[in-house]
Amino acid sequence: MEKEDLKLLQQKVTKLRAEGKYKETIEACYHLLKSGKECNDFKSILTAHINHAASYYCIGDTEEAFNSIEAYVEVCSRFGDEADLLHQYNVLFLLYEYNKDFAKAKATLENCIGLGKKLEKYNIVSNGYSNISHVLMEEGNYGAALEAGQKGLEASKLHKPASPILELRVKLNIAKAYLELNHFHASKALINEMIHDPILESFIREKSQCYHLQGSWYRKQKIFKEAFDSLTVAKELVESYRDLYLLKSIQEERCQLCEQMEDVQLGYRVQKEYISLLNEINKQELALTALKLEIKHSMSDFKRKANTDFLTGIFNRSYLETTSKEWLEQASVKDENIVCILFDIDNFKIINDQYGHLFGDEVIKQVSNACSKTMKENELFARYGGDEFVVLVRGASLESGKKRAEEMRGIIGNVKIEMGGNSVSITSSMGVTDNLDGKVRSFQELFHHADLGLYEAKKSGKNNVCVKLADKE
Structure with a gap:
């Protein structure tokens, strides 16, 4: 503006x-x-x-x-x-x-x-x-x-x-x-x-x-x-x-x-x-x-829309970054571990090119819906942008975070989307990192290492999970 x-x-x-x-x-x-x-x-x-x-x-x-x-x-x-x-x-x-x-x-x-x-x-x-x-x-x-x-x-x-x-x-x-x-x-x-x-x-x-x-x-x-x-x-x-x-x-x-x-x-x-x-x-x-009461309802609706991704109905990038900042600051005081899982949909550009962007939107919605159903109280699930999603898990070890990523990869693999009488299968690649028990304090740094993990997962053949350790001080 x-x-x-x-x-x-x-x-x-x-x-x-x-x-x-x-x-x-x-x-x-x-x-x-x-x-x-x-x-x-x-x-x-x-x-x-x-x-x-x-x-x-x-x-x-x-x-x-x-x-x-x-x-x-x-x-x-x-x-x-x-x-x-x-x-x-x-x-x-x-x-x-x-x-x-x-x-x-x-x-x-x-x-x-x-x-x-x-x-x-x-x-x-x-x-x-x-x-x-x-x-x-x-x-x-x-x-x-x-x-x-x-x-x-x-x-x-x-x-x-x-x-x-x-x-x-x-x-x-x-x-x-x-x-x-x-x-x-x-x-x-x-x-x-x-x-x-x-x-x-x-x-x-x-x-x-x-x-x-x-x-x-x-x-x-x-x-x-x-x-x-x-x-x-x-x-x-x-x-x-x-x-x-x-x-x-x-x-x-x-x-x-x-x-x-x-x-x-x-x-x-x-x-x-x-x-x-x-x-x-x-x-x-x-x-x-x-x-x-009308104003409270109106403001609640505004806040919900401001924090929600328009396509999937889950949290958006803005809410993710704001909340992750709070979580990481609290974790640095409590020496609490937070795991970050970053994933995207394999070959999403090919899916868009082959079936069209409306079909691509449907893929994003169904993947989001399937994952949302499995979210726990200590987890935050958000769409980062495009076909990229982030899950933050509070109080989890890196090993349990990797297991959670594998579980989600399996859930996404079970998503089948009908197109012209054919069933299209979806796979995903995931990068996993953690905040080193409170030592990593910014979402940007946490996301960067998860992104490096995602890159390794893609490089090694896609449809898998790769852990990337954050740099130690």
Whole structure:
């Protein structure tokens, strides 16, 4: 894939997530990740992992989100730049906050703020302090929350060009901290200032938060009618952008206010709205659960296809090389022996030339099928390419590996394929080697010696097994 194609795929992933199309985003990320690895393009790999994490977070699958973040952190630590590190901090914060791990959330935000200051990205610094203020309020530490909010406001004023909405978002936390500290005059002045700020006409979410905060202020003053009216405005604004969980919180507060006002008729109407909302939330949660299952099934299918040879249905070369690397690394620690058997079909080119490539495909499929039926739990069977196959056997001696190869050669010899009323017999040649009890650590080296064995088997007349010892250190 060309660099320009990778950039287009990166843009597609980002656009799909911005549109809230999480299933499509996850599937596109899978393709971007695969292409990025093939092209050794680390920006593509990082883009795929970060959007995977954010998308899984948005559908409530935090386990998969953390898995993607772990993969992102690993790549970012080796190949990422400081901008990639900022993305890492931002997504980690969301996940820690979601899981109520406030200590890690604050530590992540402190790292984000430190890097933001270094890069002079004061919007990042301001948002970081604003989020710390929010976390501190969740912990009930309102004095520290106020201090963090004020630092965020100072940082927002350093951002160029000036950003009124950046300042307003920090002020929301400051006003809430004032309110919780019972600094009613300061909180009321700030709430009034924000509500009359014309910038709110372009930012409905922040506008709803201002009215929600105003409702909380009136409620603390026991001015229940005004509190109810403010929350009603907040409810109508939130309904426009469909944040059902925030709506639920607002409706619960409105129900309580009806009781405090002793307005039974109004309370009945609000309760009906609340019940209707709960039904809607239930439907949304069921839809999310269904979406998670659909995505898991889809990803499982993608992985299966990525690891499977299209013609035979057994493992492909990519999976073989990845798994053999893991096996050999583990074997080097445990001093475990692994045998590699490489075989191909004798005279396969002649078979293709004489009977055609479709017949050749049938030969490959039937040989694969016959061998697959005999595979054991400690064996990995894969098609390497063309008519070449590899079997890896864990915990086997070289002698037992040779016996296994002879057994498979006999199985293949029993394969008979009908063609034009005639039965065509198949034979195979095999090369066998081992990893010298963990001394051979790369699949390339292991395969090379098995290939030398296969060459000797061909040279000595085909349809036989030849053992080739790996070079000792």
